Amino acid sequence: MNPACSKCRSAVSLLDAEGADYTVRRYLEDVPSPEEIRDVLGRLGLEPWDITRTGEAEAVELGIEEWPREPGSRERWIAALAGHPRLIQRPIITSEDGTAVVARSDEAVRDALGR
Template identity: 30%
Template sequence: MSVTIYHNNRCSTSRAVLEMIRESGIEPVIVEYMKTPPTHEQMLGLLLAMDLPPRAVLRTKEKVYHSLHLDDETKTDRQILDALLAHPELIERPIVVSEKGVAICRPKTKVLDLL
């Protein structure tokens, strides 16, 4: 089975999900999205696969969330998507992609549905 994890090593949940994937016997493709942010097309693909709007993957406790006034409900999906791409720290993590689907694995046990 092929598995990809959009991973941030500074995040304990992301590290735990990576460990769970490996413990299942799978060596995933690791995308360190803070170093290599997804392209516009990749992010759109992830959102479509999860059936989520851009706002649903925003990390609302990040400083940049407040400085960009992303809590403003009049912000369009395009504005939110642009913010996610320009500031990858705003992307909720980890996102896991497998043949069984795509999900934000919070709580970490959500990864089990994808393995």
């Protein structure tokens, strides 16, 4: 959760309105490890480039737009996300059932709640 992010605030508001029991992780302060990122990617069924905010200044500085999006480059992308957590798309909701969703819309939040 990034309190400066309107999508994060919206997701939290909806979770509260639905009476959901949840835990917030402030990923900019409690940075996920590469192993945790791999786990979430598996739960999402996505690749690291799918959850990378390529428009962020840090991404531009790293030249991420030019990085190959192929299995051989996967660890490089994961290391970038772990080293620069601001690049991680948000919010991501992980569920106790082992699933996860990038919850950028109310519909995605409701989908996570319905599992």
